[in-house]
Every structure is written in structure tokens, then in C-alpha cells.
Amino acid sequence: MTHPSAPAADAPPPADLLATVVSLCRALRERGVAATPAESIDAARALGRVDLGDQEEVRLALRAVLVNRREDFDAFDEAFRETWRASGGLPSPIPLPGRRRDLMPNATPGGRKPPPVSLQNWMKPSDADGGEPLNVRAASDRESLGFRDFAQFGADDDEAVRALARRIARRLALRRSRRWKASRRGERIDLRRTVRASLRTGGEAVRLEQKTRARRRTSLVALCDVSGSMELYSRVLLQFLHALQNTFARVESFAFATRLSRLTPLLRGVRYRESLRDVGREVQDFAGGTRIGASLQAFLDRHAGLVDRRTIVLIMSDGWDVGDPEVLAEAMRVLHQRAGRVIWLNPLMGASDYTPGTRGMQAALPYIDILAPGHNLNALERLVRHLTL
Numbered sequence: 001m002t003h004p005s006a007p008a009a010d011a012p013p014p015a016d017l018l019a020t021v022v023s024l025c026r027a028l029r030e031r032g033v034a035a036t037p038a039e040s041i042d043a044a045r046a047l048g049r050v051d052l053g054d055q056e057e058v059r060l061a062l063r064a065v066l067v068n069r070r071e072d073f074d075a076f077d078e079a080f081r082e083t084w085r086a087s088g089g090l091p092s093p094i095p096l097p098g099r100r101r102d103l104m105p106n107a108t109p110g111g112r113k114p115p116p117v118s119l120q121n122w123m124k125p126s127d128a129d130g131g132e133p134l135n136v137r138a139a140s141d142r143e144s145l146g147f148r149d150f151a152q153f154g155a156d157d158d159e160a161v162r163a164l165a166r167r168i169a170r171r172l173a174l175r176r177s178r179r180w181k182a183s184r185r186g187e188r189i190d191l192r193r194t195v196r197a198s199l200r201t202g203g204e205a206v207r208l209e210q211k212t213r214a215r216r217r218t219s220l221v222a223l224c225d226v227s228g229s230m231e232l233y234s235r236v237l238l239q240f241l242h243a244l245q246n247t248f249a250r251v252e253s254f255a256f257a258t259r260l261s262r263l264t265p266l267l268r269g270v271r272y273r274e275s276l277r278d279v280g281r282e283v284q285d286f287a288g289g290t291r292i293g294a295s296l297q298a299f300l301d302r303h304a305g306l307v308d309r310r311t312i313v314l315i316m317s318d319g320w321d322v323g324d325p326e327v328l329a330e331a332m333r334v335l336h337q338r339a340g341r342v343i344w345l346n347p348l349m350g351a352s353d354y355t356p357g358t359r360g361m362q363a364a365l366p367y368i369d370i371l372a373p374g375h376n377l378n379a380l381e382r383l384v385r386h387l388t389l
Contacts, residue, residue: 020083021047024062027079032188033072034171039065055084068385146378149350151232158272161236164377165243168384172218172248183210218340218389219250221306223299225317226283227257227290233347233375235276237316240380242267242275252306256295257285262303292321292360293328300334312387313339316374318348321360328360332367340389342367345374 021043025035046061059080067076153161182193193209222241226234238255245251245267253263266278280286296315307313313335321328336342344364348354350373356365365371370386373379 021062023086024079024083025066027083028066028076031075031079033067033075033079035066068388146381147376149375150236150347151375153236158239160377161239162243162272164380165240166247168381168387169244169247171384172387218387219252219306219311220244220248220314220387221252221254221311221339222314222316223254223256223260223296224263225257225290225292225315226255226286227320228287229290229318229320230316230347231287233316233318237345237374238263238267238276238279239272242272252303254299254303255279255283256290256292256299257283257288258291258294259285260295260298260302289322290317290320290360291323292317292319293323293325293331293363296331296335297327300331304338307335307338309338309340310389311339312341312343312389314343314345314387315364316345316347317360318346319344319356319358319361319364321358321363325359325363329363329367332364336367336369341369341386343370343372343383343386344368345372345379345383347373347375349373350375350379 021040025040025043028035042065043062046065047058050057050061052058059077062080063073063076067073148157182190188211190209190211193211194205194207197207197209198205222244224230224234224237224241226238234255241251241253241263245253245264246269251264253267255261255263261279261283263279263282266282267275270278332342346354346356346361349371356362356371372383372386374383
């Protein structure tokens with residue numbers, strides 16, 4: 001559909017477009033769908049890539065970004081119809097530029113970068129009054145870190161890893177389950193409890209009982225390969241686990257090379273540099289060989305109680321294993337049977353020509369639910385969609 005009055009390619013998204021996205025996310029949260037500020041940003045970017053004159057195309061684009069569960073589709077459609085009517089339709093689309101834009105669609109020509117945007121500016125004035133502005137990332141030199149391989153990370157990049165872990169932990173904490181629980185200030189009226197309570201007052205509903213969605217109680221068990229072949233990646237991945245563990249409580253951390261070491265008490269509540277020294281003293285096989293199967297079997301022998309159907313097991317390894325592949329396959333089979341999900345992050349998947357051909361990966365593959373790269377910040381950020389059950 002052609003829009004002759006469409007703005008120039010380098011113009012920022014219209015204010016009413018951004019206000020519409022914020023209103024939609026607010027309506028979703030009122031219906032129990034966790035739509036975070038990070039997803040609001042993705043939604044605004046998605047609308048810059050579709051025909052805003054086509055309501056169905058807009059609906060499908062926003063649903064793909066904002067909804068993670070099929071059971072939330074009806075709630076999204078209801079919120080979308082409400083927001084669409086209130087906005088009177090969306091403004092003209094932003095035409096796609098001829099070149100690829102990986103970050104923000106409003107980067108200015110000549111290399112200059114726009115000032116940071118605030119969610120406070122996205123809202124209507126009446127909604128923004130008294131609200132605390134939440135900064136939205138704009139294009140910056142730091143964003144190139146997202147694509148940089150961890151093997152090239154230095155000490156100056158530590159804060160980027162910590163910030164990402166904190167952001168993922170906050171998003172995990174916002175996850176809601178399908179289960180409802182009683183609440184004084186809930187999201188919906190609990191008709192069953194309201195009727196039951198009215199029986200005590202002669203059938204008159206004196207008070208409307210309410211309910212809200214319970215928080216997800218997903219736990220995370222992370223096992224990080226610290227063998228010689230992972231030396232360029234394990235430092236950053238351990239730092240990620242340190243920050244995640246100190247922000248999101250339900251995390252158990254382990255390291256392995258030729259044997260298993262529990263890191264949870266070493267990574268809790270202290271600075272990462274101090275933790276790394278403690279880990280170096282505790283883990284005697286740093287940068288050594290790799291016996292993944294024996295290490296996973298040791299985990300099952302000593303810590304099997306940490307894993308149940310509400311647990312996600314996260315294994316971070318390149319799959320190089322000098323042990324018996326049958327031991328690895330059996331340990332992975334048991335883990336897959338006990339856990340809610342098994343995720344394997346492999347830093348080698350950052351290479352375009354990578355294939356999981358090592359005997360360790362071949363033995364583990366049948367029991368992996370999600371096989372994903374783990375070589376840069378963008379890969380870790382994409383991981384968050386899989387860290388929920």
C-alpha cells in the first residue's frame with residue numbers, strides 16, 4: 001500500500017506510533033501478559049518494517065514480538081482491537097531504507113547518533129506525569145559489543161556482561177504462570193470465590209474477590225565448561241553466571257572440565273574479581289581436558305535433587321570430550337528425563353560453517369531441547385525466550 005505522505009527514511013518514528021505501542025503493552029500487562037519495556041522497543045522497531053495501513057500485517061507483527069505463549073493469543077487480540085480503536089488506526093509507515101539497519105531505524109546520516117529516547121515521551125502527557133522515565137537504548141558505540149565474539153572481550157567490557165545478566169534476570173522475574181492465585185488487588189474478578197463468599201452473607205456479594213497470575217517458579221541449573229578448549233569463553237560465561245546468580249535467586253552454578261565443581265557459594269554476594277580468584281583455587285582442572293559425560297554423571301550422583309520438571313538445565317560447552325560418549329549420552333538422557341528443559345549453548349556455533357560433528361555433541365544431541373550459540377551478548381540475550389517453562 002502506497003503512502004505518498006510517508007516521512008523521510010531517516011525521520012524518527014512518529015510520537016503517536018510510539019504512544020500506541022506503549023498503550024498496547026499496558027493493555028497486555030493488564031491482561032496478565034508480560035510485555036516489558038525491552039519488548040516495547042522491539043515492537044516499535046517491528047512497526048517500522050511493515051505496512052501500517054494493513055491492520056492484519058500490523059497485528060501479526062506485534063503478536064510475533066510481544067506474545068510468547070499460544071494461550072495468550074486471545075488476550076493479545078482483545079488488547080490489540082482496543083488499542084487500534086482508541087488510536088483511530090496507525091500513522092503512515094516509515095519506508096525501509098536501501099541499506100540494512102541492524103539497530104535503530106532513526107540513526108542519522110553522517111554517523112551522528114540521536115539522543116537517548118525515554119519511555120516517558122512515548123506516553124500521553126496525562127499518563128507520563130509523575131512517572132519515572134525508563135531509558136530506551138539508542139544507537140551507540142557500545143551496541144557493537146553485542147556482535148563481538150567473547151574471545152575478543154577485555155576487562156573494559158565486564159560491565160556490558162553484568163548489565164545483560166541483570167536485564168535477563170529482571171525479565172525472568174516478570175514471568176507469569178498460567179496458574180491464578182487470590183489477591184487483594186488482583187487483575188481479574190474471581191467469580192467462584194465471590195459466589196462462595198456471598199453464601200455467608202445470605203447470597204449478597206458484599207465484596208468482589210480478586211485473583212492475579214502467580215509468578216513462575218522456574219529454577220536454573222547452569223554447568224559451564226572451563227576446559228582448555230573453552231578458555232577464551234569460560235571467563236565471560238562465568239561472569240555472566242555471577243551476575244545472573246546475584247540478581248535472580250533461583251540459580252545453581254557449576255563448572256566442569258575433567259571433574260565437577262559447585263560454584264554457587266563462590267559466586268554469591270561478592271565482586272566478580274574476588275569470585276574468580278576463589279573459583280581458581282576451588283577448580284583445580286581449569287584449562288585442562290574435558291570429560292563432559294563423567295562430570296554430568298557426578299552432578300546426577302551428588303545434586304540430582306536440584307533438578308525437577310520446573311528446572312531448566314543450561315550447559316555451556318563446545319562439546320569437545322575425551323571421555324566415553326556412551327557415558328555422556330546416558331547422563332544427558334537422565335537429565336532430559338528429569339528436567340523441564342535442557343539447553344546447550346555452544347560458542348562454536350558463532351561460525352557460519354559450524355556443524356555439531358564432535359562425538360560429544362553427537363552423543364548429546366538427541367537429549368537437547370534447545371541448541372543455541374553462546375559466543376556473544378546478542379546470543380545470550382536471545383536465550384531469555386527459552387528460560388521459561
